[in-house]
Amino acid sequence: MSDLFERAFEMNRRNFIKASIASSALFMTVKSYAMGKTPPKGRVVVVGGGYAGTTAAKYIRMWSMGGIEVVVVEPSSQFVSCPMSNLVLGGSKSIHDLTFGYDLVKKNHGLTWVQDGVVAVNTHDKKVIMQRGELSYDRLIIASGIDFIYDDLPMLAGADAQQKVPHAWKAGWQTVNLRQQLEAMADGGVFVMHIPKLPYRCPPGPYERVCQVASYFKVYKPKSKIIVLDANAEIVSKKGLFAKAWSTQYAGMIDYRPNSAIEKLDLASKTIHTEFEQVTADVLNVIPPQRAGKPAQIADLLEEDYPWCEVDFLTYESKRARDVHVIGDSVASGLPKSAHMATSQARVCASAIVELMQGRLPDPAPVFANTCYSFVNDKEAMHVANVYRYDAAKKIMVSADGGGVSLAPSEKEGSYAAAWANNIWSDVLT
Amino acid sequence: MNPFIIRLILISSVAAPVLGIAAEDIVTSAHPAHIPTLAASCSACHGTLGNAVKSGSVVDATPLAGESDVYLEQRLLDFRAGTRESTVMHHHAKGLTPEEIHQLALFFSRQEPEVRVAPTPQKLKAVNHE
Numbered sequence: 191m192s193d194l195f196e197r198a199f200e201m202n203r204r205n206f207i208k209a210s211i212a213s214s215a216l217f218m219t220v221k222s223y224a225m226g227k228t229p230p231k232g233r234v235v236v237v238g239g240g241y242a243g244t245t246a247a248k249y250i251r252m253w254s255m256g257g258i259e260v261v262v263v264e265p266s267s268q269f270v271s272c273p274m275s276n277l278v279l280g281g282s283k284s285i286h287d288l289t290f291g292y293d294l295v296k297k298n299h300g301l302t303w304v305q306d307g308v309v310a311v312n313t314h315d316k317k318v319i320m321q322r323g324e325l326s327y328d329r330l331i332i333a334s335g336i337d338f339i340y341d342d343l344p345m346l347a348g349a350d351a352q353q354k355v356p357h358a359w360k361a362g363w364q365t366v367n368l369r370q371q372l373e374a375m376a377d378g379g380v381f382v383m384h385i386p387k388l389p390y391r392c393p394p395g396p397y398e399r400v401c402q403v404a405s406y407f408k409v410y411k412p413k414s415k416i417i418v419l420d421a422n423a424e425i426v427s428k429k430g431l432f433a434k435a436w437s438t439q440y441a442g443m444i445d446y447r448p449n450s451a452i453e454k455l456d457l458a459s460k461t462i463h464t465e466f467e468q469v470t471a472d473v474l475n476v477i478p479p480q481r482a483g484k485p486a487q488i489a490d491l492l493e494e495d496y497p498w499c500e501v502d503f504l505t506y507e508s509k510r511a512r513d514v515h516v517i518g519d520s521v522a523s524g525l526p527k528s529a530h531m532a533t534s535q536a537r538v539c540a541s542a543i544v545e546l547m548q549g550r551l552p553d554p555a556p557v558f559a560n561t562c563y564s565f566v567n568d569k570e571a572m573h574v575a576n577v578y579r580y581d582a583a584k585k586i587m588v589s590a591d592g593g594g595v596s597l598a599p600s601e602k603e604g605s606y607a608a609a610w611a612n613n614i615w616s617d618v619l620t
Numbered sequence: 621m622n623p624f625i626i627r628l629i630l631i632s633s634v635a636a637p638v639l640g641i642a643a644e645d646i647v648t649s650a651h652p653a654h655i656p657t658l659a660a661s662c663s664a665c666h667g668t669l670g671n672a673v674k675s676g677s678v679v680d681a682t683p684l685a686g687e688s689d690v691y692l693e694q695r696l697l698d699f700r701a702g703t704r705e706s707t708v709m710h711h712h713a714k715g716l717t718p719e720e721i722h723q724l725a726l727f728f729s730r731q732e733p734e735v736r737v738a739p740t741p742q743k744l745k746a747v748n749h750e
Contacts (some may be wrong), residue, residue, distance in 0.1 A: 238747045249660065253653075268745060289744040363745065528666045541657040555649035557720065559662040559712050575708040577715020579646065592700075592714020596707065603707055610665050612673045612738040613681060617663040619739040 229257025230547040232328035233317050233511050237308050237485045239264030242518025242532035243333030244295060244618050249540035250460070251299040258301075258547060261325055263318060264309040268289070269478060269619060273529045274611050275361035278369050280402030282568035294620040311489035313511040321564035326334055327445060329543055331515045332491060332499075332508075333536070334483025335360070336391045336527075339497065341477055345457050354457060355474045371473045372406060373443055377508045378413040382471035384422040384452055386479040389498070391519050393428035394574070397476060398421075398564040401432070404440040405567040416444045419462060423452035427526070428564060428574055428595050435566040435599060440449065440526060482520035498522035503580060503587050504552050506539035515539050525587060526560065526580065534558035534578075555580045558587075563607035569606040647721040655723045658716075662724075665708075670728040671736040689729035696721040 236247045241263050247260045250505075263344030271292045272356070277283035296303050318325045338357065340347040343610040346355060356364040356371075372381065381403055400418055407414045421523075425446070426430050426576040436444045454463035460474040482488075491499045491508050499516040500509040506521070508514045517539050520530035525531055535558075542552035561575045574592030596603060648654075659670070662684070666672050670684030684692065698704035700721065701715035711719065 253656070266747075269740070270744060284742050287741050289742055290739045291742055294739055363746075366744075397648045424741045442692075498739045533664060537657050537660045545653055551651075553649050553651040553654045553657060555647065555651075557658050557716070558662075559715070561664060561708055561712075573708050575711035577712055579715070590715030593711045600707075602679055606665070606681065606707060608677050609672070609675055609679070609681045612675045614664040614668045614750070616673045616736050616738045620668075620737065 193252040193468055205581070207298070229290060230544060231257055232547050233259040233261065233326070234329045234331060234543060235263045235325050236333060237262060237264075237311075237318065238262075238331075238332045238333035238335060238483070238518070239269065239292060239303075240333060240335050240518065241529040241614070241618055242335075242536045243331065244269070244292070244386050244535040246331050246333065246517060246540045246543075247301050247538035248295055248299050248478070248522065248618070249302065250543055253540060253544045254547070256300060257430060258300065258544065259405075261302040261304060261327075263304045263306055263308060263325070263380075265305065267305055268465075270361040271529075271611070271615065272359075272361045273614075274550065275358075275365050276395065276399045276402045277565060277568070278361075278365050279372065279399060280405045280568055281369070285361065285363075288361060290469075290615065290619050292619065295618070298541075298620060306361050307349070307486060308485045311485070311514075313489060313514055314511065319611040322544040327513075328547065329513045329515065330473065330489075331517060331539065331543075332486050332489055332520065333516075333518045333532075334485040334487075334520045336480045336519045337483045337487065338478040339481055340478060343455060343476065345455055346476060347513075348476065351457055355455075355460065355476055356476055358475060359477050368473070368475055368585075375411065375472050375489060377411040379411070380415050380417060380470070381407075381473045381475070382417045382419065382460075382469055383475045384450075384477060385422065386477055387421045387451070388475065389399060389524075390480045392562075393528075394432070394562065394564045397425055397427065397432040398566075399475075400444060401435055401440070401564070401566045403538070404436070404443050407443060412484075413590065414443070417442065417471075418446045419450035419452070419464060419469065420446065420448050423448050428572060431572050431595060431599065432564075432566075439567060480615060485521045486516060487515065491520075493522065493564040496522060503557065503585065504538075505546065506535060515543065525589075526562065526574075528560055528562045529609075530562060531560045532620065533614065534560060554564065554584065556587075557590075559567035561610060563603065563610055566599045567605065569601050569604045571604040572599040573603060573607075648717045655720070655727050658720065659724055659727045667736045669731045669734075670704055671731070671734050672729045673736050675738065683686050683733065684728035685731035686733035689725040692728055693722055693725035693727075696725065 236243045271288040306320040356367045358364040358368040450464045460471040506515040517535045520526040538556045545552045557579045563571045565571045574595045577590040578587040581588045665681040672681045672683040696713045699709040
């Protein structure tokens with residue numbers, strides 16, 4: 191450990207101890223928070239401060255009555271929400287409306303926060319090695335989100351190429367870049383978007399993005415066209431609802447082409463070659479295929495033949511490493527990779543860790559919910575909502591009966607979608 | 621409504637078979653962590669421990685903390701039976717067992733209502749973000 195890091199860490203520790211004394215006292219008085227009589231002990235390191243990681247960190251502190259020390263390792267100093275970020279492309283939101291700090295969640299729950307990147311994980315000695323130091327853990331949570339696979343798209347791997355053809359699939363400056371390109375495009379131009387095969391982050395996201403770009407074009411560039419090249423055989427989420435929104439609200443503007451995987455990409459001319467045709471764009475958005483994020487790769491948690499992480503769905507413990515848990519988009523769950531899903535997995539994992547660290551068995555039949563809204567314009571949204579229950583025979587989470595989608599998008603649901611965002615941000619970040 | 625009538629509706633809703641859920645296949649977990657963890661899953665819309673953020677938008681999610689357990693249970697059972705109109709709640713209620721609905725209603729009724737805020741947005745820093 192470098193001296194600088196050690197000092198910073200020691201200061202953090204002292205603050206943390208102060209905070210944890212204060213928060214333990216608080217939690218002891220609120221019995222309904224607590225699941226056990228005596229607080230468990232030990233240290234959990236959480237790698238990743240997105241929806242999943244931050245939620246797990248907070249709930250472990252809450253449910254362990256402040257007994258378990260939680261250290262979050264996250265390279266970024268800000269949280270940028272992917273949900274709602276397509277609205278930046280439509281023009282009704284700014285990226286600065288979706289960017290938050292971690293101050294409140296750190297302070298309110300006595301989290302130790304290390305702003306650093308993970309370079310190695312030693313699961314044998316139970317250590318996380320970062321650029322500026324190392325941490326030992328009793329249990330490790332990897333909440334590493336997604337990483338892009340450029341094996342078949344090597345021309346897009348560099349920063350310069352992504353400046354020209356952004357993915358904008360992790361909310362941030364690429365989202366802003368794509369919006370600026372749409373603003374700079376002449377009326378009558380062509381926006382081309384490529385969607386990878388499932389599984390990828392946010393199944394309805396690409397189709398919502400089409401709606402958002404179309405809603406912008408409809409008002410400001412009505413002669414423009416959108417070509418959607420989808421590697422999938424059909425719209426993979428809220429199909430009927432999206433198809434209807436495109437044909438009624440954006441008639442004649444959207445040209446949807448299924449089974450259209452990229453075979454070749456010419457960056458200079460922004461031309462995509464598929465098996466059947468070639469398409470040239472004025473503004474090009476390629477969403478690359480995805481796999482579990484880098485920290486999960488570093489810790490060797492991906493399957494040999496499938497680039498996601500297999501877990502035990504009662505605890506989210508990795509099938510490849512003891513005392514290492516994986517949550518959020520990195521998990522091979524067969525379920526939609528959404529923010530609500532990530533937080534639901536995080537809470538089941540947090541609950542199981544608190545139980546295990548008290549020497550008890552976790553809940554043998556967890557149940558959780560997922561709600562996901564998509565905006566078809568600046569005001570109207572529609573949902574898909576499901577409860578998922580643990581199936582003891584299959585040992586996976588399965589969709590309970592009764593789930594489903596909206597009958598039609600509405601402004602009322604747009605309002606609920608905004609409430610969803612405010613509440614999930616409040617739950618994750620305060 | 622008269623509490624007696626509420627109880628009556630409640631009992632009849634539980635007893636009536638609800639199509640679409642194979643209730644006999646589902647054994648509700650009695651683990652002490654089951655309900656608090658399930659309840660936490662509601663926080664995406666209803667806030668931490670049922671304390672929904674007041675956003676001032678046209679419609680807001682209902683705060684659940686400190687609400688009457690009888691009221692909450694009846695609402696959920698009505699959503700589950702499809703007798704009360706909703707946007708998403710019928711999808712959620714139908715995935716829960718009557719026992720989970722009963723326990724969730726009790727859990728939220730026992731939470732101390734508190735004011736929750738959404739975090740304040742800030743300017744995205746000009747660092748090299750992916």
